[in-house]
Amino acid sequence: MSKVFEDKFSELQADMVSICLEYVENRADEIYIYCSYEITSRTSNFFYKVNGKVLRNHELNGAVDGSGGFRYDTSVERQRGVLNILDSNIKEMVKLCEEYDREMPTEIKLIYNVANNSLKADYRYDMVHSNDPDKIGSVVFLEWFEEMKSNM
Template sequence: MNFEQHFTDKQKGMISLALEYADAIGESVDKVYIYTSFENNLYAFDIFFKKNDEYYMLHELSNSVDPSLIIDVLQIGNKDLRDIKQICDKYAQQMPTQMKIVYDNNLKKVSAEYSYDIFHSDSTTLTYRDIFQKWFKEVKNSSL
């Protein structure tokens, strides 16, 4: 396997994780939005969903979600992100500081944006969570 194959496989794993979470709580979703951040050795991973033209944060998809399941999903996603860092290191490739992955579950298509810029680690007030919530609002307001 080469770099692209390893990198893509890990992203597929993140998508599968999100879909498995939705399935585990008895929900079907139209789209999955995955956000990752890696700045100053801080790893962050989060997900939101589109279902029936409404947008839901990970913890909002169902009213009866066990909080430990959400924690497990976030920990597994962070582990996948750490694995991507190892893949980048192994192949001497730069690790993206930010990834925005969108999976259309109806069309079975994925799109992704990668950035290598600094977004929050040089700020005394911004966190990865602020950037994630901003993206959530942008997507929700534009109905992407």
């Protein structure tokens, strides 16, 4: 990869992490971001590990003990806002890959460790769900969520 392409691609991933970190108000152990781009299908979603629990974005208050009065704002508007930004970033990745004549990953799984400020990225380039009549991107996302949850 050329340095310019790598930098721009990394900036888009950093933007994804940033919006997900903002959603959780910097109060998470890890952030998990899922992106899928196959043929004409685009999917994105996110979940967290908070206080040792792996939770979907709308379940975050299940990790709060309630003694400090803190509650996450998990409103539909905030969730939709994050998903819109993630989707926009995927579109920008597609354009970037086309501009630099690079193959766009069909699947991106990002795991951001908040305390260590470290990002792990896993890319796939083969069809993950398009060749399966019973799967769509959101099903693959839920499978990943369940896998991470069962690892706890």
